[in-house]
Amino acid sequence: MSQSSMQAAVWYAAKDLRVEQVPVPTISDPHEVKVKVATCGICGSDLHEYAAGPIFIPVGKPHPISGEQAPIIMGHEFAGEVVEVGEKVTRVKVGDRVAIEPILSPNKDGAYQMERYNLTPLLGFHGLSGGGGGFSEFTVMGEHMVHKLPDDLSFEQGALVEPAAVALHAVRQSCLKAGDSAAVFGAGPIGLMTIEALKAAGAAQIYAVEVAPSRKAKAEALGATVVDPQQEDVVAKLQALSGGGVDVAFEVTGIPAVLNQALHSTHEGGEVVVVSIWEGEASFQPNDLVIKERTMKGIIAYRHVYPAVMALMQRGYFRAEDMVTQRIPLADIVEEGFEALLNDKAQVKIIVTPNH
Ligand SMILES: [Zn+2]
Incomplete structure (x- = not known):
């Protein structure tokens, strides 16, 4: 007999996230995969949904791809083990360890239909837009959304693939060349991973702009030169340190004044890459x-x-030990997860383990 109900964290409204029993999802399409979730990170966008949502969560009208609306299961940064596959699945098999790419975009027969599938006007995320999520014991998605995790990467590392992908995409889409200089405004999880992606891309000088002491320390430990806007004039300092301005600035705070600082910190012909989602x-x-x-x-x-x-993870980039500050069971997600992230700036990435 397989289990029929499971624990999940369900978003009802801002500040109303409930850990409750829900039915275990089942495979309904031959290209679907059922995953037993091992690890799921709490993301900055989850925090926005919890504190002031809905932003991405569909309310009053179902998401066109998931067909669901709130209340929905949250969690989009996750990894787990494949426990069942539809009859046409070829990418993975039962027992495989996988990292999930949670993008909801038009798909057919287990494949995204658009080359630039993240640019669909229907964009949604598994764990934000309905259809299940990683803050639950099991979840089901199309096989185009699962990637086999190499044996030498832990499940915790697997939960970090999603935020690291944001950072790596930002750097790959920038004009940065090996030997260039870069400034990263904001050293939360995505900012810290952007520093790592810049290292991997061969940036010669990396500056991090941050105020929180614990995040400054982490940015420094990753090799960035830290500038604190509460202690000095950021633009003047970056212009001086870089000899006239950085080649590329990454804006990862969503704060209007910071967008201007990022712009002014670049030299003539420089580039600003905006990574934040804006309120x-x-x-x-x-x-x-x-x-x-x-x-x-x-x-x-x-x-x-x-x-x-x-x-890159196999080569030592985006290491879990540099990012993860807390590991918690699903039952504690509200107090020890969301509230802790809102109230304690020393927290960087909190990992939830739904099956422990
Ligand atoms: Zn995220």
């Missing part, structure tokens, strides 16, 4: 782009980078 408008003087021929571009999520992220 509202942010203004800047277009002449700051025009007169210096700077470029500003945005990136959303990732595409086609999971294999590269895992290969």
